[in-house]
Amino acid sequence: MLSRTASDLYWIGRHVERAENTARLLDVTYRTSMLPYHQQEPGLAWAEPWAVPLVSCGLATGFYAKHKALAAENVLRYMILDASNPSSIWSSLRAARESGRAVRGAMTSEMYEDLNSAWLEMRTIDFAGVQARGISEFLEWVKMRSHQFRGVTVGTMLRDEAYSFLRLGTHLERADNTARILDTKYHILLPSAADVGGAVDYYQWASLLQSVSGFESYRRIYSDVISPRRVAELLVLRADMPRSLHACMNLIDDILRELCDDRSRELERMSGELHARLHYGRTDDIMRFGLHEYLMDFLLRVGAVGSEVSRRFLVPMA
Amino acid sequence: MPRTFYDEMHGSDGAVRPHYQAVADWLAATPPVRIAQKREEADRAFHRLGITFAVTGEESGTERLIPFDLVPRIIAAAEWATLERGLVQRVRALNAFLDDIYHDQRILEGGPVPAERILGNTQYRAEMRGVEVPGRIYAHVAGVDVVRAGEGEFYVLEDNLRVPSGVSYMLENRKMMMRLLPELFAALSVRPVQHYPDVLLDNLRGVSPERDDPTVAVMTPGPWNSAYFEHTFLAQQMGVELVEGQDLFVRDDNVYMKTTKGPERVHVIYRRVDDDFLDPRAFRPDSMLGVPGLFQAYRAGRVTLANAIGTGVADDKSIYPYVPEMIRFYLAEDPILHNVPTFQCYKPAERAHVLERLDQLVVKETHGAGGYGMLVGPASTQAERDAFRARIQADPDKYIAQPTLALSTCPTFVEAGVAPRHVDLRPYVLSGKSVNVVPGGLTRVALRQGSLVVNSSQGGGTKDTWVLSD
Numbered sequence: 001m002l003s004r005t006a007s008d009l010y011w012i013g014r015h016v017e018r019a020e021n022t023a024r025l026l027d028v029t030y031r032t033s034m035l036p037y038h039q040q041e042p043g044l045a046w047a048e049p050w051a052v053p054l055v056s057c058g059l060a061t062g063f064y065a066k067h068k069a070l071a072a073e074n075v076l077r078y079m080i081l082d083a084s085n086p087s088s089i090w091s092s093l094r095a096a097r098e099s100g101r102a103v104r105g106a107m108t109s110e111m112y113e114d115l116n117s118a119w120l121e122m123r124t125i126d127f128a129g130v131q132a133r134g135i136s137e138f139l140e141w142v143k144m145r146s147h148q149f150r151g152v153t154v155g156t157m158l159r160d161e162a163y164s165f166l167r168l169g170t171h172l173e174r175a176d177n178t179a180r181i182l183d184t185k186y187h188i189l190l191p192s193a194a195d196v197g198g199a200v201d202y203y204q205w206a207s208l209l210q211s212v213s214g215f216e217s218y219r220r221i222y223s224d225v226i227s228p229r230r231v232a233e234l235l236v237l238r239a240d241m242p243r244s245l246h247a248c249m250n251l252i253d254d255i256l257r258e259l260c261d262d263r264s265r266e267l268e269r270m271s272g273e274l275h276a277r278l279h280y281g282r283t284d285d286i287m288r289f290g291l292h293e294y295l296m297d298f299l300l301r302v303g304a305v306g307s308e309v310s311r312r313f314l315v316p317m318a
Numbered sequence: 319m320p321r322t323f324y325d326e327m328h329g330s331d332g333a334v335r336p337h338y339q340a341v342a343d344w345l346a347a348t349p350p351v352r353i354a355q356k357r358e359e360a361d362r363a364f365h366r367l368g369i370t371f372a373v374t375g376e377e378s379g380t381e382r383l384i385p386f387d388l389v390p391r392i393i394a395a396a397e398w399a400t401l402e403r404g405l406v407q408r409v410r411a412l413n414a415f416l417d418d419i420y421h422d423q424r425i426l427e428g429g430p431v432p433a434e435r436i437l438g439n440t441q442y443r444a445e446m447r448g449v450e451v452p453g454r455i456y457a458h459v460a461g462v463d464v465v466r467a468g469e470g471e472f473y474v475l476e477d478n479l480r481v482p483s484g485v486s487y488m489l490e491n492r493k494m495m496m497r498l499l500p501e502l503f504a505a506l507s508v509r510p511v512q513h514y515p516d517v518l519l520d521n522l523r524g525v526s527p528e529r530d531d532p533t534v535a536v537m538t539p540g541p542w543n544s545a546y547f548e549h550t551f552l553a554q555q556m557g558v559e560l561v562e563g564q565d566l567f568v569r570d571d572n573v574y575m576k577t578t579k580g581p582e583r584v585h586v587i588y589r590r591v592d593d594d595f596l597d598p599r600a601f602r603p604d605s606m607l608g609v610p611g612l613f614q615a616y617r618a619g620r621v622t623l624a625n626a627i628g629t630g631v632a633d634d635k636s637i638y639p640y641v642p643e644m645i646r647f648y649l650a651e652d653p654i655l656h657n658v659p660t661f662q663c664y665k666p667a668e669r670a671h672v673l674e675r676l677d678q679l680v681v682k683e684t685h686g687a688g689g690y691g692m693l694v695g696p697a698s699t700q701a702e703r704d705a706f707r708a709r710i711q712a713d714p715d716k717y718i719a720q721p722t723l724a725l726s727t728c729p730t731f732v733e734a735g736v737a738p739r740h741v742d743l744r745p746y747v748l749s750g751k752s753v754n755v756v757p758g759g760l761t762r763v764a765l766r767q768g769s770l771v772v773n774s775s776q777g778g779g780t781k782d783t784w785v786l787s788d
Contacts, residue, residue, distance in 0.1 A: 002575055003578055004565050105553040105559075165578075
């Protein structure tokens with residue numbers, strides 16, 4: 001298949017997934033910001049919750065170039081609607097649709113219609129519209145659009161190379177985003193010893209789990225109180241949790257082993273190594289190493305896999 | 319002076335023509351509210367499907383829907399039979415003409431067309447002299463613009479032989495109509511058009527320089543081209559890659575696509591890029607859309623381009639008046655379709671005639687297209703006529719003039735209900751081992767009352783075109 005077509009499909013996958021995960025990240029922030037804690041005890045080593053999505057996505061500089069105050073509305077505007085923020089939901093849906101327009105021949109017409117109608121709706125929404133709908137309701141809509149596109153893709157698309165590149169984009173983005181969402185807990189709270197395991201801690205972990213649709217799964221698997229160690233296990237190591245790093249790497253590694261040929265053995269090796277670290281990893285080792293440090297290392301490695309995919313198969317970004 | 323127009327639906331006695339009866343009944347029986355619903359449904363579907371076109375000169379990325387009219391344009395079987403024979407004849411002659419002027423030039427030896435009109439034409443590509451093209455086919459796809467006037471006779475307005483567009487609307491309009499008005503299809507036997515992409519692909523594979531499983535690609539200038547939707551549509555329908563210039567490269571006179579598995583040879587390119595932009599080494603050096611070395615590969619016979627390079631000389635408006643002569647010269651047949659009488663401003667006597675009657679004639683630029691750069695005399699202002707007079711006098715070679723034709727009308731939904739509006743027709747003529755016309759075409763309709771300009775860039779709309787089998 002054309003490298004440019006593969007490129008567009010890969011970026012459709014990434015952008016739709018990014019829109020969904022930005023919605024998830026804003027959702028967890030929104031939930032956390034409603035917790036009473038920081039109103040009662042201001043200044044207790046709390047990071048301002050609205051800084052979290054900016055910091056974890058590396059968007060703080062861009063944000064402060066446009067906004068003075070770290071207010072909820074400003075962050076929401078920047079992360080949802082701002083055309084100058086390439087990771088905003090608006091920009092992601094637009095980019096996905098533009099790529100879709102360029103390669104509509106490589107997908108089914110239902111897929112293109114779905115991307116197109118998501119964009120046509122997004123285009124009519126301004127901040128007043130988001131508020132009128134309700135923040136959570138709007139973020140839910142974004143997630144549902146992503147679910148719908150994924151459903152149409154899985155349900156209608158030929159299982160060919162085009163499908164592989166689209167899914168590769170989806171899962172590389174998801175692996176990256178899950179790691180970032182999990183790491184938000186590190187930014188939210190530098191806990192004093194007394195807080196660990198307390199009510200606030202519980203709610204923070206709970207809302208984080210909810211934001212990755214992991215709350216019910218956690219309950220089913222562990223039938224127990226929420227502990228950071230188990231959340232980490234669930235979202236990093238468990239292969240049966242579809243948004244976990246391990247599950248993402250399973251898919252990525254499978255796809256790459258199929259796509260790679262003699263020109264791309266290094267890519268296959270990088271992906272295989274990262275996959276093995278998750279496949280054979282132990283929760284205790286991660287916790288000893290430090291979850292934050294572990295996630296930072298993972299983001300570097302998964303980023304390197306993404307770059308190598310671009311270099312080997314796609315049209316390199318200008 | 320009131321003019322009479324050929325009415326596609328009603329005879330001169332006001333009675334509904336037999337082939338329109340089912341539609342007339344449907345119009346009479348369906349409440350306006352129901353029709354309005356259907357129209358909204360069509361608009362929504364076209365938007366969602368992304369069947370839009372970009373308008374030249376507007377902010378890049380502006381996409382518009384071409385207004386779609388629900389009342390079909392119907393052509394009776396016998397009428398179509400004549401039209402089809404005429405189109406096939408015309409395109410065969412035009413292909414023979416192109417083959418001739420790039421090879422033996424028999425027509426120049428005392429033939430009916432003055433040599434300087436051809437060799438001096440800016441659309442004549444001297445580089446193509448002596449280049450062999452498979453099957454001697456130059457215009458693989460022709461979109462011949464036809465109108466009906468007088469008592470319903472067909473006149474050819476233009477032979478579009480370069481990169482004619484619009485066929486995707488023919489196909490999508492049909493799909494839409496079958497979805498919206500299935501009851502009418504049940505009542506009438508409408509000949510299908512959906513096999514167009516198959517015929518096209520078969521023809522393209524047939525002109526490959528290599529017999530064995532040739533690779534075909536559609537080449538587009540890119541997403542900002544006004545016909546981009548159509549390019550993606552045709553590539554998808556034929557199941558071939560849609561490439562841009564940047565996706566191709568030439569090595570040792572072979573053309574390759576850049577793919578995820580490395581270079582892959584391409585044998586036939588259905589290109590929707592103008593000659594000038596195909597190869598910066600051979601033509602415009604500033605072209606960012608083309609492929610360096612493509613022309614050399616083409617000359618070497620390693621890749622086939624459809625349409626061929628240099629077809630523009632045959633559909634130029636200054637050559638148009640000679641097409642009936644070409645038909646006699648190459649085929650020894652009488653032309654079946656009429657040409658519109660054309661005054662050539664480079665001839666002093668005809669120029670004088672034109673300048674005296676600017677308020678009655680339509681003046682066109684010989685290289686113009688899309689309804690741009692033309693003067694519709696009866697609808698013009700004195701200032702516009704003065705401006706054209708000056709332009710014609712300064713550069714008479716660039717202009718031709720024709721009488722304003724009494725274009726036929728077809729019932730059309732407008733604000734006030736259903737009213738007659740002027741229409742034209744662009745059938746698509748495909749040349750391969752044989753010359754075929756898919757029974758149908760794109761009917762364009764001038765939505766403004768009295769307007770004769772049907773171009774979508776000038777506010778025209780489209781209709782589905784039904785050719786009946788009996």
